[in-house]
Amino acid sequence: MITRRALLVTAAASAVAAQTACVPNAGRGTQAASSSSSGISSTTTLGSAPKPTFVAPLVPQAPRTVLEGLDSPWQIAFLPRDDASGQRSALLTSRDTGVVFRVDVPNAQGGTAQKSEVARVPEVYHGGEGGLLGIALSPDYSESNQVYVYRTVSGGNQVISTRDFRRFETVIEGIPRSRIHNGGRMVFGPDGALYVGTGDAGRREVAQELEKLGGKILRHDPSSGKTTVYSLGHRNVQGLAFTSSGELWATELGPDKDDELQRIYQGGNYGWPLTTGYGTSEVSGGRSRPAHHVWESTADASPSGLAISGQTAYVAALRGQRLWVVSLPKGLSHDADTPIPAGPLPQLDPPEFKGSRLRDVAVTPDGKSLWILTDEGPASRLLVAALA
Numbered sequence: 001m002i003t004r005r006a007l008l009v010t011a012a013a014s015a016v017a018a019q020t021a022c023v024p025n026a027g028r029g030t031q032a033a034s035s036s037s038s039g040i041s042s043t044t045t046l047g048s049a050p051k052p053t054f055v056a057p058l059v060p061q062a063p064r065t066v067l068e069g070l071d072s073p074w075q076i077a078f079l080p081r082d083d084a085s086g087q088r089s090a091l092l093t094s095r096d097t098g099v100v101f102r103v104d105v106p107n108a109q110g111g112t113a114q115k116s117e118v119a120r121v122p123e124v125y126h127g128g129e130g131g132l133l134g135i136a137l138s139p140d141y142s143e144s145n146q147v148y149v150y151r152t153v154s155g156g157n158q159v160i161s162t163r164d165f166r167r168f169e170t171v172i173e174g175i176p177r178s179r180i181h182n183g184g185r186m187v188f189g190p191d192g193a194l195y196v197g198t199g200d201a202g203r204r205e206v207a208q209e210l211e212k213l214g215g216k217i218l219r220h221d222p223s224s225g226k227t228t229v230y231s232l233g234h235r236n237v238q239g240l241a242f243t244s245s246g247e248l249w250a251t252e253l254g255p256d257k258d259d260e261l262q263r264i265y266q267g268g269n270y271g272w273p274l275t276t277g278y279g280t281s282e283v284s285g286g287r288s289r290p291a292h293h294v295w296e297s298t299a300d301a302s303p304s305g306l307a308i309s310g311q312t313a314y315v316a317a318l319r320g321q322r323l324w325v326v327s328l329p330k331g332l333s334h335d336a337d338t339p340i341p342a343g344p345l346p347q348l349d350p351p352e353f354k355g356s357r358l359r360d361v362a363v364t365p366d367g368k369s370l371w372i373l374t375d376e377g378p379a380s381r382l383l384v385a386a387l388a
Contacts, residue, residue, distance in 0.1 A: 052329030054346050057312040059325055060370050062352040063385035066105050067113040070380040072096040073373045076362040077135045080142045088364055095131035098124035105384060113382060119165030125152045130177055133184025139192055148194060150184045152177050159196060172227050176201035176214040181236040190246050194220040197237025204273035207233050217264060233270040233288055239306025251303035251315055259301040260291035265336040293326060293345045305360030309367055316358035323353035
């Protein structure tokens with residue numbers, strides 16, 4: 001018997017093969033509409049050299065709900081695995097309550113997860129999109145117990161660190177806050193640095209002001225304590241993830257169109273508020289960088305969390321109420337001066353993942369499953385889906 005999942009994978013592989021074989025020399029493509037019947041989008045040209053290649057995306061199996069009753073969960077940070085426990089554990093932040101939870105999910109199929117309150121982070125100011133947002137564990141967490149969290153306070157947004165959730169040290173401050181566009185996603189890179197996505201807090205001009213921390217991706221070096229602007233010209237970065245080869249990718253909310261998935265280069269200017277999507281504009285020092293994948297309608301995406309396994313990106317969609325599965329191009333240059341083709345990437349929207357606002361998605365450290373957070377107020381859930 002051929003399952004629907006097998007058909008999806010076959011369709012993806014066929015579409016990817018077709019794109020890899022036929023990439024005309026043409027100008028910038030435009031986003032094609034997604035086909036709900038096949039679960040895969042049609043595509044247009046990808047632009048000039050270098051010509052990327054694609055592999056069939058790794059499609060997750062149908063998800064199961066392992067925990068209900070989460071209140072406005074925001075980001076997942078996996079704890080080091082304890083093989084003797086027979087479970088996977090993580091810390092979760094709750095935006096509206098300011099609580100950090102620990103969640104334990106049995107590895108056995110059909111097991112029920114358990115949650116426990118770890119701490120209430122002090123001085124969290126909740127309003128609109130602000131509150132207790134990102135969380136990231138130091139690469140040496142097993143020895144240091146160092147945890148970083150992103151919180152909104154009365155005077156702005158900031159990154160703080162703690163070893164015991166009783167004493168906190170301010171790591172980055174001065175990030176603007178508002179009811180909208182507070183950013184908040186954090187991830188450690190392969191270089192041991194902490195990368196932080198910020199929003200423009202509704203003041204679009206700050207995204208182009210290098211001395212301001214809004215509308216940026218920041219890089220914080222824990223060893224030196226130095227924080228620098230890694231990239232600028234962002235509206236509201238909501239997802240950050242690295243590939244195994246060290247490429248940084250980000251998801252970003254568009255205004256009333258042009259939600260974006262983009263490859264991030266150090267020093268890159270991504271154009272906001274002068275341009276969105278595949279467009280470019282003159283900025284200080286040259287031209288801005290186009291996005292690599294654009295959802296023209298925010299009703300299809302409004303992307304939030306981002307996870308990457310191999311060359312497959314998983315994009316949690318809020319307004320789109322689905323999980324997008326996107327095949328990332330292979331062979332992109334690490335040289336920021338090398339032209340990058342902009343255009344639709346092969347994508348799937350498996351029907352099993354539709355129907356809920358999705359806030360975050362994370363690949364387990366062993367690469368065997370996805371954890372997905374829904375954003376449905378006090379009725380939010382944690383879903384788990386196996387990766388074949």
